[in-house]
Amino acid sequence: MTLKKWILISLPILFFIGFAGANYLGFLSPSFSSVVHKPIQRIDLIDLQGNRHSFDELKGSDTVIYFFASWCTPCYKSLMTLEQVTANKQLPINLLAVALDEDIDEINRMLIKTGFTGKVWIASEGTMALQKRYFGNERRGVPYVVKLDKDTNIIERSYKLNQLTQWQAVLRDGVSLNKMKSL
Incomplete structure (x- = not known):
């Protein structure tokens, strides 16, 4: 040849x-600009007991989704902060924490260590969701936060939500994630 x-x-x-x-x-x-105002990508999700879930279950209410991983050091502090904001409180907006790693034992240890008692789902292909920049996560990083409207369309995102006052403003007062970027 x-x-x-x-x-x-x-x-x-x-x-x-x-x-x-x-x-x-x-x-x-x-990119984020190509997914904003569109339905969140559908992936396989389970809860800590192994029951299947879908983002479609979130329809009807505005929802903030907090994406985290057990290997993410800043995620520990954020989960503790989220517990402070949400514990025994009726919030005007739903909060869902989604783990992007598949190690249920590590996730459970993290939740025990942080005291977080809120709703947690686990992405069955969490690593792929990071690699493929799902949910407009252009940096492929955690912690990552998106806000969905009542129809599960992604309307906002943030990488910088980490202070108690920021979480209170978003979850209790309905302040925009975009406004939190300037604080």
């Missing part, structure tokens, strides 16, 4: 492999 033929055969194969790899790693995933 001549060098020219070898190159003509190899280039499309290399291009395909590169494209497939970039897609798998999330480099071709949607």
Whole structure:
């Protein structure tokens, strides 16, 4: 085989492999601007008892979703803060914590350590959700927060919600996540 033929055969194969790899790693995933005002991506979710759930269950109420992982150090403080804000209080907005790692034992240890007693669901493909930048998570990081409207459309996001006063403003007073960025 001549060098020219070898190159003509190899280039499309290399291009395909590169494209497939970039897609798998999330480099071709949607930006936040392309998912805002659209329904949140549907993924398989379970609770701590193994029962299946869907984001469709959130329809009818505005909801804040707090994405976290047991290996995320700042997430520990945020869960403790969330417990302070939500414990024994009726909130005008739903709060759901979604773990993006699949290790239920570690998640349970984290919840015990933080004292968080709120609703927790686990993403069965949490690592992939991070890699593919689901929910407009362009940085592929946690903690990550999105706000959904009554129809489960993503309307806002934040990477910087970590203070007690910020969480109180969002969950108790209905302040916009975007407004929290300026505080």
